[in-house]
Amino acid sequence: MSDGLMIEVANLTKRYAGHTAVSGISFSVERGEIVGLLGSNGAGKSTTMRILSCYMPATSGTVRVAGLDVFKEADEVRRRIGYMPENNPLHPEMRVREYLKFRARLKGLGWRRSRERVDVVLEQCGLTDVSRKIIGHLSKGYRQRVGLADALVHEPELIILDEPTIGLDPLQIRSVRQLIKEMSRNQTVLISTHILPEVEMTCNRVVILYEGKVLAADTPDNLRRLMGNGSLVVAEIAAPRIELQSCWEQHGEIDHFDISVTEGDYYRCALTPSNGTDLRPLIYSLVRERGWGLRELTLKQHSLEDIYVQLIRPRGEEEN
Amino acid sequence: MRAYCTLTRRELASFFVSLNGYVIIAAAVFLMGLSFVVMLYDLQAEATPVPITQLFFSTAFFWLIVLLASPVITMRLFALEKFSGTFETLMTTPVSDLQVVLAKFTAAMVFYLVMWLPLLAYILILRHYTRDAEALDWGLIGGTFLGIALLGGLFMSLGCFASALTRTQIIAAMISFTLGFTLFLLSFLPGHLPLTAGWVGTILSYFALADHMNDFARGLVNTRYVVFYVSLAVFFLFLTLRVVESRRWK
Incomplete structure (x- = not known):
């Protein structure tokens, strides 16, 4: 295991037919950190996360999670990651408890263990009252919690959340943020978002992506100081x-x-x-x-918003 | 193995929690009932030396059920998950692609067999009222169901393949219906083509699904047919697996 690093991304490149989504990015995340991947739409956040969670391999570069290579030791990595994709896809016809149990079993938990864990995450995510309801009938905020519970159910070391608060109302956003903060006591969390205040409120460190490249990676405070x-x-x-x-x-x-x-x-x-x-x-x-x-x-103080706009502006203008 | 069982169970359950599965079964039972009635009328008109199960297979109803139900059963398997995005959550769990493909195939197969169960009731009713064990011995029934199962294996694997190709259920259904119907029509080609002799005819005769079913319904189990169906099913499952894996090199 390499010196407490949870994620090591080196020279990661992903090319789809015709265009490059991510080109040569490198960053690392230490254990116990909450790191925000920040970038506008199409900056390469989701691609990076999909590669991290072993959904698809990189074109080139290496990605290691907890010291394991995501391509060569994919199953071992998957066991350590709780991943919630963008838009939080769920099976709408299943009941909450049933779904979580299904997911726990898929992730390799035994019959008894999965039952215990499901009870724990139901409690943790405030879902106990709706555990018998059909997912399709739940409000968006509750569905988001089901997604979070799913990401947590197998006690992963790393939690990857792709735009966890998208489409929620302010009250729901607050409760989801609170949940993420609670998670981070035991786990490393990587969040992607294009909503700046979110990063400012929840993350210890920010990695700003722009058109598939890392523009900056630092703590919000340091970034502010950088703006000087x-x-x-x-x-x-x-x-x-x-x-x-x-x-x-x-x-x-x-x-x-x-x-x-x-x-x-x-x-x-x-x-x-x-x-x-x-x-x-x-x-x-x-x-x-x-x-x-x-x-x-x-x-x-400069908000991250100012920093973000300042970092991105010169590049955008060059192109025009 | 655990993941395979969990997945199969969920896939199977999803047929029955929505109206989906019941509608398919109801439609199949309706068609089965119609064919039963038609058959009874025919039997009343004149006696026949042909086994009753074989009569059933030679009606259009049987093929209508297989050809229409298979695309509808299988269209959902991959296409829906790709459309809703749950395919991503599925593939980021420590489950292998092969397990996913096999689980979905198994679930479709089990559902297909459940759909055919009412046929057993018809056979037993007939047996009861004719009081003629000779007309319907267990060999005939066994052969019939083996034929149905083998045919199902082929059509379900074909449907899996079609469903894996796309994220739209309707398109998946169209692809598998076209493929399945083409395969079925091949059985009639030799009768209409002048080149039935030679190797073309030989190859086409292997694909004579209707003839195969007639043999099975007579209680005749030909190993060559069994191998044919199993290997074709394996072939289509292999193709499905390649399609599922394709996201890795796309």
């Missing part, structure tokens, strides 16, 4: 506009500012630092010094 200076500070201050303007102009630390009117006597100032420092202490002391009113002082 320019954390914007927003302050709402009650003071005469002219005074505010001259005050910001005097200070060298402030590179750029923007004042807009809000309700009441307050002005909303958006301030960009010149050298990447946090402007909040300075503003606070200024406000106190001059006896102004202050009702908001926030540091706006």
Whole structure:
């Protein structure tokens, strides 16, 4: 077993007739991490996941899961992976418990063990109340949980979820996210998504894919740092506009500012630092010094969305 | 083995949890009943030296049932799973392609045989009322059912193959119906072609499904026929397996 690495992908390429879905990507995932595969539609997320879960082989490159080669030791790898494909396909005519038991047996669990495990995952995914219902009659949120329960039922070391929250309402998304977080206590999780806040909320690390290549792979924090200076500070201050303007102009630390009117006597100032420092202490002391009113002082961090757009934009423009 | 049993059971159950299976069986029973009635009328008109089971096989009803039911039974097997995406969840479990193919074939086969069970009732009714054990001895019945089973093996494997080719059930049904019907029509070709002599005729005679069934219904079990059906079924299952594996090199 190789030093705690759960997934090692090296120079992975997958070509379909006519086009290349994934070209030479490499990344690795450590045990116990939640990693998000991020990318727009057609970036190669699903292809990568299908190769990882031994559904189809790569054209070239090596993929190892828990130190095992996904092509040569496919059955052993499949036993260690819980995979939920995109759109979570289920057998709609089966009952929840029956389906999970069927899946557990397929994954090689004994009669007794599968029964025990099904009870555990039913409980874990909050499905106990609907265990006798027909899957086709369940709401989408419940069906998604059935998919998750299926991925968990054989106690895999690695869980691969392809767009687990797609098409759910906000409440259901929250509960699914909660479930994923709970899973990650014992297992390694790889999620793909094109919804950025999802990655920000659930993942320790992000791998950004674009047109079959890895653009960046790091923690959300590091990615933000990579974007570097320019954390914007927003302050709402009650003071005469002219005074505010001259005050910001005097200070060298402030590179750029923007004042807009809000309700009441307050002005909303958006301030960009010149050298990447946090402007909040300075503003606070200024406000106190001059006896102004202050009702908001926030540091706006770059969201992953900004990072994503910035990473992708130059390439998109080159093409045009 | 465990996975094979689990899969077979699920496949078989899926025939019966939906209306699907019942409709097929009802249709088959209806046609069987019709042929039974027709046969009884014929028997009342004049006595015949031909065994009753053979009469049954020579009616259009028997072939109608086999040719129509087989595509409908098998169309779902792979096409539906590919369409709904469950094929992906299935193939990412530690189950081999061969197990999947065999399980689906077995389930279709068992369903096909269950569909034919009512025929046994007709035979027994006839036996009861004619009080003539000679007319329907167990050899005849056994031969008949062996023939039905062998024919089923061929048509089910052919259906599996057709279903594996596509993700649309209707297309799967059309493919297997066309293949099956062509195979059936081959039996009549020698009578209509001038080149029945020579090797073409010899080869075509191997495919004379209708003749085979007549022999089986007479209680005549020809090993050559058995080998023919089993090997053709294995051949089509092999093709199915190759199609299922094809996702690896596509």
